[in-house]
Amino acid sequence: MQIVTVNKGDTIWEIANRFGARSSDVIKLNGLSEKAELVIGQSLVMPTPSGVHVVQSGDSLWSIAQQYHVSLEALQKLNQPINPEKLYPGTRIYIPQRLKRTIEANGYLQPDTAERDQQIVRETANDLTYFTLFSYQVQPNGHLKPLKDSSALKAIHPTKSLPMVSITNFTEGNFSPEVAHNIFTKRQVRERLIANVINLMRIKSYKALNIDFENLREDDRDAYTEFLQLITRRVKRARRTYLVSTALAPKTSAEQKGAWYTAHDYGAHGKIVDFVILMTYEWGWSGGPPMAVSPIPKMRDVLDYATDVIPPNKILMGASIYGYDWTLPYQEGGPFAKTLSPLGSVNLARAKGANIRYDKTAQAPYFHYYDENKKEHVVWFEDPRSIQAKFDLVREYRLRGISYWLLGREFPQNWALLRDNFNIRKLR
Numbered sequence: 001m002q003i004v005t006v007n008k009g010d011t012i013w014e015i016a017n018r019f020g021a022r023s024s025d026v027i028k029l030n031g032l033s034e035k036a037e038l039v040i041g042q043s044l045v046m047p048t049p050s051g052v053h054v055v056q057s058g059d060s061l062w063s064i065a066q067q068y069h070v071s072l073e074a075l076q077k078l079n080q081p082i083n084p085e086k087l088y089p090g091t092r093i094y095i096p097q098r099l100k101r102t103i104e105a106n107g108y109l110q111p112d113t114a115e116r117d118q119q120i121v122r123e124t125a126n127d128l129t130y131f132t133l134f135s136y137q138v139q140p141n142g143h144l145k146p147l148k149d150s151s152a153l154k155a156i157h158p159t160k161s162l163p164m165v166s167i168t169n170f171t172e173g174n175f176s177p178e179v180a181h182n183i184f185t186k187r188q189v190r191e192r193l194i195a196n197v198i199n200l201m202r203i204k205s206y207k208a209l210n211i212d213f214e215n216l217r218e219d220d221r222d223a224y225t226e227f228l229q230l231i232t233r234r235v236k237r238a239r240r241t242y243l244v245s246t247a248l249a250p251k252t253s254a255e256q257k258g259a260w261y262t263a264h265d266y267g268a269h270g271k272i273v274d275f276v277i278l279m280t281y282e283w284g285w286s287g288g289p290p291m292a293v294s295p296i297p298k299m300r301d302v303l304d305y306a307t308d309v310i311p312p313n314k315i316l317m318g319a320s321i322y323g324y325d326w327t328l329p330y331q332e333g334g335p336f337a338k339t340l341s342p343l344g345s346v347n348l349a350r351a352k353g354a355n356i357r358y359d360k361t362a363q364a365p366y367f368h369y370y371d372e373n374k375k376e377h378v379v380w381f382e383d384p385r386s387i388q389a390k391f392d393l394v395r396e397y398r399l400r401g402i403s404y405w406l407l408g409r410e411f412p413q414n415w416a417l418l419r420d421n422f423n424i425r426k427l428r
Helices: 012-018 023-030 061-068 072-078 114-127 150-156 177-185 187-204 218-238 266-272 296-309 342-352 384-396 412-421
Strands: 002-005 043-046 052-054 092-094 102-109 130-138 162-168 208-212 243-248 275-278 315-320 323-327 338-340 357-359 364-370 376-380 401-405
Touching: 002 052, 002 384, 012 023, 012 043, 023 043, 023 412, 043 384, 043 412, 052 061, 061 072, 102 114, 114 150, 114 412, 130 150, 130 177, 130 208, 150 162, 162 187, 162 243, 177 187, 177 218, 187 218, 208 218, 218 243, 218 266, 243 266, 266 275, 266 296, 275 296, 296 315, 296 384, 315 384, 323 342, 338 342, 342 364, 342 376, 342 412, 364 384, 384 401, 384 412
Parallel strands: 102 130, 102 401, 130 162, 162 208, 208 243, 243 275, 275 315, 315 401
Antiparallel strands: 002 043, 052 092, 323 338, 323 376, 357 364, 364 376
16 A cells, blocks of 8 residues: 555546556545545555555655665665666555564444444454443442443454443543542442443453543542452453453653543553553544644653553554544634544545645644635544554554544545554454
């Protein structure tokens, strides 16, 4: 696969011809409409043979080596006798092959209608190790608020992906520190919750558990750790093949304070559970100022700390597969930004006649437009370039894998690039 950026005047046929590909394959791979015009700045995934780069205007051997993370010397040696001073568009450059790592991939799924849930599972099951159904909400008395997960589970069970159940302290529109504190400090309630979780996993044939307790009291750090030790031990005792994981806020140091950070003891979680899911997204969020949802420098800061205290082979790095549409100027406390899928973002740019730009620091695409009321908007989202940058992090830090928040938002290029970069581990 090769990623190409659309320039003024480009057409699907012209780009496909440049790469020796069929227009129909390019359309399908990128979720395009046959009649839709391309957007300047839009990035496309091209079905090039593995290990081949088709030279584009402005390419050099150095830039190609940087793109594929190989040495310039190795690239030159493999492509002798090509003159590096005379690279012409359309020339095929052979890329030294790297070992294709096997990783795990998780996708969070919020059950909705039976038809939608089954469609999501059909489209993504081959590319995921786990489907995490979000979420069973923990009640103050230790019971679990039911989740309409039957249709999703029915679709997941025949596949080779494992169903993972998420339990949260989410209630009435936010994560509740009081609900979590009640579980941590009241033995009878805690025992009831653990029994209910194990019973749920047995009855519904869940194979893994994800504990997502957020917005906790700072003085509950040790209590949360003790709860994790207890529930993990009990779940493993119920069935030794059950897997236990936690969702962790994106911390950059052990000293980081705040309700979203203090009680999440990275080192302890890394020792107790089978793996953790880092929530490395939502720096740009619907209620905050406009910015990339998952800027690469911010993700690096979290990974630098996380891999210091948690074995990398226990870390799934979170990845956002959506974007936000903010109205400008941003006003704190104003209307929340609208959520868009990556494909929906490009469609909006096309409809508004906007050119897509790419922030090379955040490694994320964005564009501006004006609505019918002459209000300016900015949209930050994900595209093939930005998701490839995240795959590069998984490879660089040698992580266990990647975790997507949230399935159901159209981003066909992601799955093609995921398969091109990695083999996906299956556990059954």
